[in-house]
Amino acid sequence: MNPIELLIQYWPNYLEGLWVTVQLAGVGAILAAFLAPMLAIVRLNGHPVFSIPVRIYVSFIRGTPMLAQLFLIYYGSGQFRPFLQEWGLWSFFREPYNCAMLTFVISSTAYQIEILRGGLMGVPAGEVEAAKAVGMSPVSLYRRVIFPHAYRIAWPALGNEVILLIKASALASVVTIFDLLGETRLIFSKTFDLSAYLWAALLYLALTAVLVWGWRRAEILLSPQFFKSGRT
Amino acid sequence: MFDLFAYGDAGWGDELLAGLGITLQLALLALPLGLLLGFAFSTLSLANSGSLRLVARLYTTTMRGLPEILTLFVIYNGVGVLLNLVMKSIGADPVEFSPMLAGVIALGMVFGAFAAEVLRGAFQSLDPGQTEAAQAIGMTPMQIFTRVKVPQVWRFALPGLGNLWINLLKDTALVSVIALDDLMRMTKVAAGFTKLPFNFYLAACLIYWILCLISEAGLAKMERHANRGVRRAGS
Known part of the structure; x- marks a missing residue:
């Protein structure tokens, strides 16, 4: 079978897989984006009782393979089945999709904390002092001065993190999820045709390329003052 | 609970240790291959010929954009x-x-693509005056490469390469999926046999974590050594 025939026969499978990959990486990154800012503040300015656990969490996640984290949650939760059933959580951990999503959120949160920490540290002290001098409350200080600047600094690094998450989401296929790689493995096992992987590779590259492009557009929207000279 | 990890027939300590051996072997074999590919493609990406640069760019973009497991x-x-x-x-x-072999080649190729970018940056930050000075005193291109360029490229590239090494260590876990008896797979065997998956996967995570912490400490030491005699502004 030539590559084109394979694509004609299996394109619905690829699209379904692509959609699952986008969901896993997209929802994972967004949920992590809700958790990370608070924890980044704790990591930087919190009392040691809170900041040290955050540091250990970040170091642990960054120091272990995501596949091991996924297995720890997916297979490891089985060991606590009676307990989880009692709390009504077993129906959550039973589904590989939920476990994969949970792993991606936990992992991406740790990486985003590290990236935001860099961004927060890059905000000039003068801006913070000026905001305090005009009497801003701590909440509006963070909302109006610190985070807007920190996110502009961290934006490119956050884009890298989302790309890493898209790539890492391929691990979901190992726990029987039919994401893009999962569908591809199924197609390969039916056809033994290597072009099955070729199309998957092109789709992953296309997905990354779209993200890079969109991220760059968003960067220009976030900091138009840096791009006024006609350079895009 | 600790007799689970005992050495010998009773516990799984020796099986996990054997798996760890395979993991380290894999990483240590992929590293030189990756560095070699990295040097080769960074040289290509700085070549005068546009088509050679295109080859390097295609390789690094593709390999960095694809999931490692793919x-x-x-x-x-x-x-x-x-x-x-x-x-x-x-x-x-x-x-x-x-x-x-598949694991070594795949991990080496991925490492090579990322290393090529790190090394390209490092080569580009070399002071051209030093190369010219070396030429002026009559060094051969090979001597310039090994005595002038590499020691400095090493210094610039070490932090980036260190991160790649840690990623490589973690990526070795993927080979368990293609039935290689590394740490991850031995953990899976032990978890299935004892019906204690949480304990064993947690142990595996801790082992990887320790490996990474040791690597980080070692890399910090290597960076200090590589930067000896370099004046730092403001310190």
Whole structure:
């Protein structure tokens, strides 16, 4: 079978897989984006009782393979089945999709904390002092001065993190999820045709390329003052 | 609970240790291959010829954009299929492509693509005056490369390469999917046998974590050594 025939026969499978990959990486990154800012503040300015656990969490996640984290949650939760059933959580951990999503959120949160920490540290002290001098409350200080600047600094690094998450989401296929790689493995096992992987590779590259492009557009929207000279 | 990890027939300590051995072996074999590819493609990406630069760019963009596990499957299945086609055409019996070799090649190729970018940056930050000075005193290109360029490129590239090494250590876990008996797979065997998956996967995570912490400490030491005698502003 030539590559084109394979694509004609299996394109619905690829699209379904692509959609699952986008969901896993997209929802994972967004949920992590809700958790990370608070924890980044704790990591930087919190009392040691809170900041040290955050540091250990970040170091642990960054120091272990995501596949091991996924297995720890997916297979490891089985060991606590009676307990989880009692709390009504077993129906959550039973589904590989939920476990994969949970792993991606936990992992991406740790990486985003590290990236935001860099961004927060890059905000000039003068801006913070000026905001305090005009009497801003701590909440509006963070909302109006610190985070807007920190996110502009961290934006490119956050884009890298989302790309890493898209790539890492391929691990979901190992726990029987039919994401893009999962569908591809199924197609390969039916056809033994290597072009099955070729199309998957092109789709992953296309997905990354779209993200890079969109991220760059968003960067220009976030900091138009840096791009006024006609350079895009 | 600690007798689970005891050494010998009673516990799984020796099995996990054997798996750790395979993991380290894999990482230490992929590292030189990756560095070699990294040097080769960074040289290509700085070549005068536009088509050579394009080749380097295509390689680094593709390999960095694909999930590592996809690369691993392509190498494992692809080279296996090709190898058997070749064996068939010369009339020999089909052979089994070793997962270890597939793992080393795939991880080395991924490392090489990222390392090429790190090294390109490092080569570009070299002071051209130093190369010119070396030429002026009559050094051969090889001498310039090993005595002037590499020691400095090493210094610039070490932080980036260190991160890649830690990623490589973690990526070795992927080979467990193609049936290589590394730490991850031995953990899976032990978890299935004892019905205590949480304990064993947590132990595996801790082992990887310790490996990474040791690597970080070692890399910090290497960076201090590589930067000896460099004046730092403001300190």
